[in-house]
Amino acid sequence: MALSHQQKQQVIDYLQENARAECPLCEGHFEIHDRLLMPQAFEHGETERGGGIPLVIGTCGNCGNTQFFSAEVVGIDLNEA
Numbered sequence: 001m002a003l004s005h006q007q008k009q010q011v012i013d014y015l016q017e018n019a020r021a022e023c024p025l026c027e028g029h030f031e032i033h034d035r036l037l038m039p040q041a042f043e044h045g046e047t048e049r050g051g052g053i054p055l056v057i058g059t060c061g062n063c064g065n066t067q068f069f070s071a072e073v074v075g076i077d078l079n080e081a
């Protein structure tokens, strides 16, 4: 299930309240992707099942700088994402 417009706005609101909402490279605006990313943990030469954390992806619409934010910290309900 993709993030709704409301959930993406929630991320932007969170960043504006708790961090620098603009791109640190060019001060452009982040666009929040529809999908969360779940990277796999890697240990001792192998991927570890269940070792990842869900991330929100933000890409600067001006320069392309891409950053990841913890979905849990920014308040995304993972049962609705």
Ligand SMILES: [Zn+2]
Pocket (backbone or CB within 6 Å): 023, 024, 025, 026, 027, 028, 060, 061, 062, 063, 064, 065
């Ligand atoms: Zn930028």
